[in-house]
Amino acid sequence: MTAPGIHTEEFQVNMGPHHPSTHGVCRFILTMDGEVIIKAEPVIGYLHRALEKICENRTYQQCIPVLDRFEYCTSMSCNEAFALAAEKLGGLEVPERAEYLRVIMLELNRIASHLIWFGTTSLDLGAITPFLYGFREREDILDLFEMTCGQRLTYNYIRVGGVAKDIPPEFIPKCKEFLDKFDAKVDDYERVLTENPIFIVRNKDIGVLTPEMAIAYAVSGPSLRASGVKFDLRKDDPYSIYDRFNFNIPVTHNGDCYDRYLIRIAEMRESARIVRQAIEQIPEGEIAAKVSMNYKPPEGEVYSRIENSRGEMGVYIQSPGKEKKPLRVKLRGGSYNQLQVMPELVKGHKIADVVAIMASLDIILPEVDR
Amino acid sequence: MDRDELIKHLLEKFPEKIELLETGRAEPFFLLKNKDDLVAFCESIKTDENLDIDYLCNIGAVDTGERFEVVYDVASVKKHIRFDFKLRFEYEGAEIDSVQKVWPAANWYEREMWELYGINIRDHGNLKRFLLPDDWDQGHPMRKNWDAPDFVRMPEVE
Amino acid sequence: MKKLIDAVKNLVIGLLTTGKHLGRHAVTLQYPKEKWEMPERSRGIVVLLSDEETGELNCTVCMLCARACPSYAIRIEYEKDEKKKRHLKDFIVDYNVCCFCGLCEDVCNFAAIKLAPKYEFSTLDKSDLIWHTDKLQEMGRDVPYEKPVRKKAVAKPAVKPAAKPITSETENKSTAGPEKTTEDKPVEKPETKSETEQPETKTPDKPEANVPVEIENKDENDKPAGEQI
């Protein structure tokens, strides 16, 4: 698009690794022609902690706190994925109440993670205030978590065979109070951002992800549903007791940043609905099966996957049988594939759009680097 | 298409190529006997109309102490099918074909397998180091027999 | 033209929503003046608990917490006296490494170690983060905890070792010898409300529904937990 005869050559810009809008530490080498990007190459590995190597010499219960750090925005779902895999290995039965507690915690954690996403998306596009509003709601959820399991970010709450502690008596009233005011707050967010013409212009038709490319690159979660593929593990490959709650899966069809935004806002409301139903139906009873610290599952291997806020989170465990430590733990995070598809989405856009696309794909780096 | 139909269908389709493993705890787990017909197997399960495996969940390499295993967890978005299969091959001359042509998502998984395990991937495209630091010269860390000067082993509490 | 109208309308709505927050009271705490008091279950620093009357530590050096810690932050030095009874020499918790997961508190059967709801312990020098017995005990003085209710000696022979810690210590060692591998130490089962055979008489003043039930190590000699398929 440069005038003929004028000699221009592309120049390379390093976006990251110390860059305010790469969530975690990631670097993009952008070859640019003026403002337009020709090629983007992500450079990762800054946050590689070899979690899989660590898990190989930890017992099953000790792996849970290690896996909290796998994806710290929704560490409940990391615990759940690992616990599901370990329970399938050993054929353990999780009591009813533990299942309900898990679903409540998972969905609250999904709302908290979407609120982080909502805050950082608006921050990356320049609106600073929604970030604060999003985090104000997230604080209420973190208080609920701290009341039950004692930590605000790395919970170590869902254990192999059940749940660590029962919810204190004042958990349910506080949770109800949060749920009642949460919908009004989401309307507030919508009023500030959703129909805002500047926000729409910055997000419409940016980073369009076609359904074929999404499935080819195994993108999952809200980004996949934004491209028109109705695929949610909670409904299509139901795990735990998700089939007992009625909630619907938001799907939109043109797969750009704005649709991914709409989907996540709708998902927040759906999760709130699930938590409300789970609170009403929670039975009394046991909260954990009898699983020893030196839990030794029989020989075997399993890949279990759950739907967390960034897509499909899968844990593959191979256990040698007599050992109390897993032979191999392979972790699969949703952001890994979304970052893989980023260079295709970014071609032809401007540097400001790289930020918008990365925020809309909700990529965080610990999941990518492990 | 539930679990037994899937097993029956696959065993008929590839009688001598795969066998059902009983170690699988959840979805059916197959062993692909010969690692050379990997790409052919992947292409056929992708194009098979009532399987339609178009979604690659995960590729994980495993070092079981005496040999390598590479586990492919695949699924179909449209048909809600999910199953896994794996290859077994010895340490020396560990080399497999890249399945990028079938599922582009495999690119980074194979690159990571090459970097951490040292399993060479034929015609992969850009086998470059991306998880470990660029000047890493202490071998392939995820192998069981791996040791390095500054690798602190966890003390075994008696 | 209509697009312009509702664009301006939305811009103004956006302004009004942020504007209406102007009057509202701030939700933040002014930290040094107003402190955030943590719920009683929150996992702050690891402390050693001691008996109120006697003042000496509850810890009986069973090494379970050291084994349970995923990041190997707990190191215990002890020496054996003539009756093979272990005496605690030094209990070290390295906070540079500790990940505050609470596994040590869950595993301990003698309520000797607990994560207290305190969070102000940052130091200027890394080496100050390695705490020894005296600092741990002194920090744990005022931390309330439930004493694990001792079970009466139970008729059922094989399943539950006798209640008193001293004898159970030696008895465990003897049963552990023959068929178990040494590193898989059978551990005395802590008291859990829901699981004991005969109904436990709960002290009435404790309103809280249940003692925090954790994944405890139930090791029947005949059928280890994980083996049933």
Place this chain on the structure above:
Amino acid sequence: MEITGIFKYLYEQLVATGLSQTWVEIISLVVAAVIVFGFLAVMALFLVWWERKVSGHIQQRFGPMMTGWHGWRQTIADAVKLLQKEDITPSTVDRPVFYWAPIICFVAAFVAYVTIPFGKGLIVSDLNIGILFIIAITTFTIISLLMAGWGSNNKYALLGGMRSAAQVVSYEVPMVVAVLAVVLFAGSMSMVDIVQSQAKIYQWYIFRLPFGPIAFIIYIIAATAETNRTPFDIPEAEQELVAGFNIEYSGMKFAMFFLAEFVNMFTVSAIAATLFLGGWQGPWLPSWMWFLIKSLALVFVFMWFRWTYPRLRVDQLMEFSWKFLLPVAFANLILAGWMKYSGWFNW
């Protein structure tokens, strides 16, 4: 209690001391300059503090609270901190350009106050081309941004500098056209005449339907772009360009850029108040207080914009200015001309 009397009294004292006329002029101008500079320096510090409080309360938090009652000493503390920060000049930098950029930016921000009437008699020098002088001076900031961006020899700074130049130039034109509509109606470019022509409240140019409000809105949009504030703060877009043109600056130079931005904000709202909201005209309060209230109200609107809206992309910003704002501004000018000629609404 008009304070113009004090200056008259001082002026007579000066003349009474028997110095020659030129000396009297020089001294009185120097005194006026020092007063204006002092007032603006304090105003800039106040605006920085006020912005942090306003943004705090919009986001339901307190804003600075520790330093003094509601943190009023916060900006002074910041200024002192910036003063003793090390003023690094990177070696690869084009030294003279890098050195002069903040100075030009700072000076340009202050010189604009020569013809702004603070009150009835409170004007440094009432040029008959007042508004034209101000607009000419404020365009200097473009040069300083370009110099800072290009001079600091850093990719991000270069991008930031280029963007800011493109943005300010493209929003200068609609601003001038909007101001032209008012000047056309007021009949003279001198700021005092413009204010006098808005004696009564219904004579304020903002209420001169239909061209008044349109010109006011165009002016406000162009002004936010002029002072690089959201939704047009592309040059120092933290998320994209890390810090735009002032990446390489630190210490005193950065403080100059920072204060210049806030002084610019006050300049632009002062001009808007004078042109559209009838400068110092107001019923009971003294004239300079009216001027302050109106300007600070407009500054509050700018702050409100900043904490509500996301940021536009560069090309969208250009497109908005050239394809939408400018045509509307021209149409508005023609409408104002027709209104003036036909005497309609000309009370």
